[in-house]
Amino acid sequence: MEQKKALIVGGGLVGALWAVFLAKRGYVVDVYERRGDMRAAGYSGGRSINLAMSHRGWRAVEKAGILEELRKVAIPMHGRMMHSPTGELTFQQYGKEGEAIYSVSRGGLNLELLRIADNFEHVRFHFHQKCNGIDPEQGIAHFEHTLTGELTTVKSPLIFGTDGAFSAVRASLQNRPRFNYSQSYLDYGYKELSIPPGPEGFRMEAHALHIWPRGNFMLIALPNMDRSFTCTLFMPFDGEISFESLQTDEQVAAFFNRFFADAVPLMPGLLEDFRENPTSALATVRCSPWHVADRVLLLGDAAHAIVPFFGQGMNAGFEDCTLLDELLTAHGERWEEVISRFSRERAPDADAIADLALQNFIEMRDLVADPGFLLRKRIAATLAERYPEEFMPMYSMVSFSHIPYREALRAGQEQEVLLARIAAAPGIENNIEQHPDVDRLFREWKAEMTV
Numbered sequence: 472m473e474q475k476k477a478l479i480v481g482g483g484l485v486g487a488l489w490a491v492f493l494a495k496r497g498y499v500v501d502v503y504e505r506r507g508d509m510r511a512a513g514y515s516g517g518r519s520i521n522l523a524m525s526h527r528g529w530r531a532v533e534k535a536g537i538l539e540e541l542r543k544v545a546i547p548m549h550g551r552m553m554h555s556p557t558g559e560l561t562f563q564q565y566g567k568e569g570e571a572i573y574s575v576s577r578g579g580l581n582l583e584l585l586r587i588a589d590n591f592e593h594v595r596f597h598f599h600q601k602c603n604g605i606d607p608e609q610g611i612a613h614f615e616h617t618l619t620g621e622l623t624t625v626k627s628p629l630i631f632g633t634d635g636a637f638s639a640v641r642a643s644l645q646n647r648p649r650f651n652y653s654q655s656y657l658d659y660g661y662k663e664l665s666i667p668p669g670p671e672g673f674r675m676e677a678h679a680l681h682i683w684p685r686g687n688f689m690l691i692a693l694p695n696m697d698r699s700f701t702c703t704l705f706m707p708f709d710g711e712i713s714f715e716s717l718q719t720d721e722q723v724a725a726f727f728n729r730f731f732a733d734a735v736p737l738m739p740g741l742l743e744d745f746r747e748n749p750t751s752a753l754a755t756v757r758c759s760p761w762h763v764a765d766r767v768l769l770l771g772d773a774a775h776a777i778v779p780f781f782g783q784g785m786n787a788g789f790e791d792c793t794l795l796d797e798l799l800t801a802h803g804e805r806w807e808e809v810i811s812r813f814s815r816e817r818a819p820d821a822d823a824i825a826d827l828a829l830q831n832f833i834e835m836r837d838l839v840a841d842p843g844f845l846l847r848k849r850i851a852a853t854l855a856e857r858y859p860e861e862f863m864p865m866y867s868m869v870s871f872s873h874i875p876y877r878e879a880l881r882a883g884q885e886q887e888v889l890l891a892r893i894a895a896a897p898g899i900e901n902n903i904e905q906h907p908d909v910d911r912l913f914r915e916w917k918a919e920m921t922v
């Protein structure tokens with residue numbers, strides 16, 4: 472029998488995970504990655520960019536058989552810890568008791584996935600190989616060695632583009648007729664900063680995602696295994712309060728002392744971090760179709776890059792792998808059926824999570840400090856507890872379930888109507904539990920929804 476073969480362009484998070492899925496199905500997989508081998512560089516597992524991994528991500532790594540290994544290096548965050556301008560802390564639980572999203576190191580996770588994929592006899596990694604484009608009709612990909620400049624052409628019956636938000640594979644598809652494409656940047660950028668470990672360990676509560684919401688900008692912090700926190704400042708590029716307005720050490724120090732005073736003593740390297748670390752941009756990329764015939768398919772950020780405010784980019788990319796694998800099982804690996812179906816059926820969910828991520832930016836930077844919003848959250852939590860079979864808050868649908876994103880978006884919009892009605896009931900803020908209107912309004916809303 473002829474050996475089944477696939478080419479993966481991009482050995483990042485999604486590419487490395489997809490290599491594992493294909494290897495388990497008996498494919499010979501060649502992964503071409505632009506960067507060098509991170510194992511050779513000796514990644515230490517310490518401070519790095521960290522990502523929040525939630526249900527969809529865990530489901531995929533479980534299917535790949537690496538859940539237990541990753542759980543050991545993931546830190547559960549049970550809720551948001553809000554820091555007010557005067558340093559008061561408010562904790563807001565994300566889901567039900569015991570539910571959490573997990574802080575994982577991006578480098579550590581990628582390394583682990585590379586290691587696991589490489590353990591399969593038929594997975595081969597080719598590092599320092601930058602894809603310069605593909606010929607989708609011929610099933611050919613063009614690479615350039617980033618150190619020697621040597622050019623290579625690789626032919627494969629299956630090409631997966633997992634080369635991230637600025638995908639070269641996608642760029643090749645853009646030349647095709649009727650290819651839809653949009654890329655929109657936020658006026659906001661981000662900068663990574665750091666809170667190192669203290670003498671006693673973590674310098675703040677470890678099992679929370681810390682947020683300093685300040686209206687038009689915000690700081691967040693996620694815990695790392697080495698007891699440090701990676702912080703990210705999100706702020707407009709230009710304007711009165713912006714990255715552009717913070718040019719000197721004095722300006723940066725004054726800004727942090729004014730808006731994040733409780734964080735300043737925890738950040739001894741603040742000024743250096745601010746000076747040295749780049750200010751990066753945030754984009755949403757939408758495109759369709761994600762495939763060409765039964766040969767080429769985009770996955771992960773290459774197909775759907777989103778802004779990071781729902782912590783779902785990687786989770787969505789990992790869920791791509793789960794769903795594609797399920798389709799392969801359902802259709803007996805008939806790629807002509809599976810690829811087009813996946814591309815068609817998954818795209819509306821990618822659009823929905825792109826919209827949800829943009830909405831959540833407003834929630835995080837602005838609304839988490841708004842009493843009306845906090846009241847609606849409390850009402851939602853009460854309803855979830857009282858009617859566990861009938862009411863799942865939108866955040867939980869996205870983070871703690873695998874309900875398709877488009878359904879979560881729709882249900883969330885419907886829930887907003889109910890929450891606004893209950894929030895308007897006189898005296899509700901002091902008495903959600905006992906208030907007589909809660910059940911009545913819930914039942915009325917439920918009846919409207921089922922009409």
Ligand SMILES: Cc1cc2nc3c(=O)[nH]c(=O)nc-3n(C[C@H](O)[C@H](O)[C@H](O)COP(=O)(O)OP(=O)(O)OC[C@H]3O[C@@H](n4cnc5c(N)ncnc54)[C@H](O)[C@@H]3O)c2cc1C
Pocket residue numbers: 480481482483484485486503504505506521522523524600601602603633634635636637638639661703770771772773779781782783784785786787788
């Ligand atoms: C600030 C920030 C915070 C985030 N937080 C979260 C979070 O909390 N939770 C979450 O789920 N997601 C988060 N994300 C999103 C997440 O990082 C991405 O969705 C995820 O990395 C996508 O994985 P990927 O494999 O598709 O792409 P990438 O991780 O970008 O990997 C692409 C790979 O392809 C390689 N490559 C690129 N171009 C080429 C080429 N031409 N030839 C060959 N190789 C190439 C790259 O070197 C890389 O290894 C965040 C993103 C940002 C920016």
